Amino acid sequence: xxxxxxxxxxxxxxxxxxxxxxxxxxxxxxxxxxxxxxxxxxxxxxxxxxxxxxxxxxxxxxxxxxxxxxxxxxxxxxxxxxxxxxxxxxxxx
Amino acid sequence: xxxxxxxxxxxxxxxxxxxxxxxxxxxxxxxxxxxxxxxxxxxxxxxxxxxxxxxxxxxxxxxxxxxxxxxxxxxxxxxxxxxxxxxxxxxxxxxxxxxxxxxxxxxxxxxxxxxxxxxxxxxxxxxxxxxxxxxxxxxxxxxxxxxxxxxxxxxxxxxxxxxxxxxxxxxxxxxxxxxxxxxxxxxxxxxxxxxxxxxxxxxxxxxxxxxxxxxxxxxxxxxxxxxxxxxxxxxxxxxxxxxxxxxxxxxxxxxxxxxxxxxxxxxxxxxxxxxxxxxxxxxxxxxxxxxxxxxxxxxxxxxxxxxxxxxxxxxxxxxxxxxxxxxxxxxxxxxxxxxxxxxxxxxxxxxxxxxxxxxxx
Numbered sequence: 001x002x003x004x005x006x007x008x009x010x011x012x013x014x015x016x017x018x019x020x021x022x023x024x025x026x027x028x029x030x031x032x033x034x035x036x037x038x039x040x041x042x043x044x045x046x047x048x049x050x051x052x053x054x055x056x057x058x059x060x061x062x063x064x065x066x067x068x069x070x071x072x073x074x075x076x077x078x079x080x081x082x083x084x085x086x087x088x089x090x091x092x093x
Numbered sequence: 094x095x096x097x098x099x100x101x102x103x104x105x106x107x108x109x110x111x112x113x114x115x116x117x118x119x120x121x122x123x124x125x126x127x128x129x130x131x132x133x134x135x136x137x138x139x140x141x142x143x144x145x146x147x148x149x150x151x152x153x154x155x156x157x158x159x160x161x162x163x164x165x166x167x168x169x170x171x172x173x174x175x176x177x178x179x180x181x182x183x184x185x186x187x188x189x190x191x192x193x194x195x196x197x198x199x200x201x202x203x204x205x206x207x208x209x210x211x212x213x214x215x216x217x218x219x220x221x222x223x224x225x226x227x228x229x230x231x232x233x234x235x236x237x238x239x240x241x242x243x244x245x246x247x248x249x250x251x252x253x254x255x256x257x258x259x260x261x262x263x264x265x266x267x268x269x270x271x272x273x274x275x276x277x278x279x280x281x282x283x284x285x286x287x288x289x290x291x292x293x294x295x296x297x298x299x300x301x302x303x304x305x306x307x308x309x310x311x312x313x314x315x316x317x318x319x320x321x322x323x324x325x326x327x328x329x330x331x332x333x334x335x336x337x338x339x340x341x342x343x344x345x346x347x348x349x350x351x352x353x354x355x356x357x358x359x360x361x362x363x364x365x366x367x368x369x370x371x372x373x374x375x376x377x378x379x380x381x382x383x384x385x386x387x388x389x390x391x392x393x394x395x396x397x398x399x400x401x402x403x404x405x406x407x408x409x410x411x412x413x414x415x416x417x418x419x420x421x422x423x424x425x426x427x428x429x430x431x432x433x434x435x436x437x438x439x440x441x442x443x444x445x446x447x448x449x450x451x452x453x454x
Contacts, residue, residue: 010153042171047153050184051176058152088152092127 002033002078005085006044013044024080030061031074033084048086058091096454097409098163099417099438100144101425102130102447107146109164110438115415115429118438124164127151132404134191135451136216138198142453145201145217147188155187157203159217163453168218175203175211175220181227183207189243190404191217195251204244208235208261212273223273226259231278231295235264238298238317245403246302250326251309258302258327262317265297268327282330284319301345301403302327307352311381315345315403318363322382333382338369344406348431349414353381356408356416356432358401366400373397375406375418377432391435392426399424402446409450419445 001021006014014020022036031053038045048059053074055061061068062085068076078084099110099118106123107130128148136143144164149155157174158167177183190204201217204210209227211220226232235242243261250256255272258279265280278295285297298317305311313333314321318341320334334340339359348354357376361369368374373392376385399420409415416432419425423442426435 043169046173047150050154051173052179052182052184054184056152056154092151 002028002080003083004033004037005083007086007088009088010044010047010086013041013047024078026080028078028080029072029074030063030068030076030078030084033078034074058089060087060089061085062087095411095452097411097415097450098135098142098453099409099425099427099448099450100133100135100146101419101439101442101445102133102146102404103419103423103443103445104129105443106130107133107148107164108439108442110425112427115409115411115427116436118427120439121164124148124167125158128156129187129446131187131189131446132191132203133447133449134193134201134217135449135453136193136201137410137451137453138193139216142451143216145191147191147203149187155185157188157191157217157220170219174213174218175205175209177209178222178224181222183209185209186241186243189241189245190247192247192249193217194249194254196249196254200249200254202247202249202257204247204259204261206241206243208232208242208244208264210244210247210259210273225274226267226269226276229267229276231264234296235261236296238262246299248302248304248312251304256326258304258312260299260302260314262298262300263296265295265299266302266314266327267295279327280330281328282332283314283316283321286318300343303345303347303355305347305352305355305381306349311353313345313347313355313357313382315342315357317341320345320357320382333378336383336385337376338387341366342401343403344401344418345403346406346408346416349408349410350412351379351414354379354431355382356406357385358406358418360400367398368400371395371397373399373420373426375416375432375435388428388432388435390433391428398422402444404447405445407448407450410452415450417448417450419448421445 125148132147186206194200246260399422
């Protein structure tokens with residue numbers, strides 16, 4: 001199972017749970033994972049991606065510790081047993 | 094005794110203030126902490142007041158929430174209340190304006206960044222995209238003022254649902270007379286000093302427009318330098334800045350029930366964005382802009398540097414009207430007597446972006 005780790009500031013959308021598990025097909029990408037997330041929890045999904053399906057500017061996603069923006073963005077591979085971390089980037093004033 | 098709610102949208106959350114005498118206020122803890130609340134509305138048309146709030150997280154994006162219990166609980170559709178259609182290849186930055194229609198029950202208008210107009214027929218829960226304005230041939234030439242490329246003003250006509258006016262900076266004023274099917278630029282007489290041709294058909298940096306409460310064809314406009322009035326529903330504009338201390342500012346507010354009465358908060362200049370004379374003063378006209386009266390009783394009159402942004406001034410619906418404004422210094426002031434006397438509602442808040450007030454009990 002792929003484990004999506006949800007930051008504390010978004011756990012209002014997961015009933016307080018810190019992780020959500022998904023069964024992804026072999027060869028799945030980050031886009032597949034986030035599409036599955038949006039189907040299961042749309043209010044959470046659109047806080048990570050905008051309505052055009054793009055990662056929000058100040059949201060970072062790490063797949064097994066690698067910044068997904070450096071490994072293909074939404075096309076980044078997500079192995080079946082991956083841990084995917086969603087983190088707010090440094091932003092704001 | 095009237096129970097007045099003052100909703101205060103700030104750069105870091107929404108505060109709700111309540112008062113029964115408009116002199117003493119009880120301030121809530123922040124709602125939507127760390128969200129910029131650019132627009133708020135108090136919809137008093139139904140059986141119970143509904144609050145609408147545009148809340149944007151720098152990280153997690155924009156939302157429009159509604160509350161039917163005066164802010165105890167908030168809700169939004171899972172899919173979001175305001176979104177751009179997929180084929181626009183555009184995503185919502187934030188909603189800058191939420192306006193219940195005065196002529197159509199259940200209708201709420203939203204203006205967004207980038208320059209989108211949306212209409213809700215269910216009281217602000219779900220919005221549909223007004224495509225003809227987005228498809229306007231001028232849109233590729235609309236610019237982004239420093240605040241963002243946004244429709245920040247939406248003025249539905251009080252009697253005729255076919256007629257709606259919007260304004261943006263930069264882009265100027267546009268009007269429809271067929272319920273949004275077609276739109277026309279409506280900036281004749283409004284100057285754009287920052288262009289080689291200072292009198293273009295469109296492209297003006299309009300900061301705010303307000304509609305007279307008694308004459309719907311009369312409008313007041315605060316421009317990026319320039320203060321104007323229209324007596325023909327925005328077709329043409331004439332300067333009313335001569336008797337103001339400056340012609341720069343952001344806010345423009347029409348009195349909720351008196352004809353020809355409007356409020357303005359002058360700022361020294363584009364290049365000096367502090368109040369003239371370093372004094373906190375609201376200016377009111379009682380004669381549709383021929384003359385203006387400084388209103389500073391109870392406001393800081395020395396060494397003051399706060400300014401009022403475009404949606405940070407409002408009126409309530411009582412008689413006499415209460416007038417309210419918030420500043421980038423995080424202060425909110427209230428007047429229970431149409432601006433004659435002011436008192437502090439709150440201080441040390443984040444930058445105040447939007448205020449709205451209404452009797453809720």
